[in-house]
Amino acid sequence: MRILFWLGLLVLIILALKKKMQPPRAGSGSSGYPGNSADSENAGSRNTESAETMVCCAHCQIYLPASEAVQRGEQVYCSKEHADLA
Numbered sequence: 001m002r003i004l005f006w007l008g009l010l011v012l013i014i015l016a017l018k019k020k021m022q023p024p025r026a027g028s029g030s031s032g033y034p035g036n037s038a039d040s041e042n043a044g045s046r047n048t049e050s051a052e053t054m055v056c057c058a059h060c061q062i063y064l065p066a067s068e069a070v071q072r073g074e075q076v077y078c079s080k081e082h083a084d085l086a
């Protein structure tokens with residue numbers, strides 16, 4: 001009778017461990033935890049990209065990130081060439 005108690009306890013411990021392991025995977029979808037972490041990394045980089053200010057070239061009206069723009073006075077340009085042309 002005593003071994004049944006220990007067997008039951010062992011099963012309970014295994015179930016508890018399984019439950020502890022599963023929530024992150026189950027919570028993040030069936031594809032698994034690693035995929036989800038990659039998704040959140042992508043979302044983070046997407047957020048930083050979309051957070052960057054987009055500026056319009058005063059010469060060709062193309063939109064580009066402000067960090068890549070060339071500024072001349074109050075106008076911004078997509079390249080040095082367009083800045084020199086204007």
Ligand SMILES: [Zn+2]
Binds near residue numbers: 057058059060061082
């Ligand atoms: Zn341009």
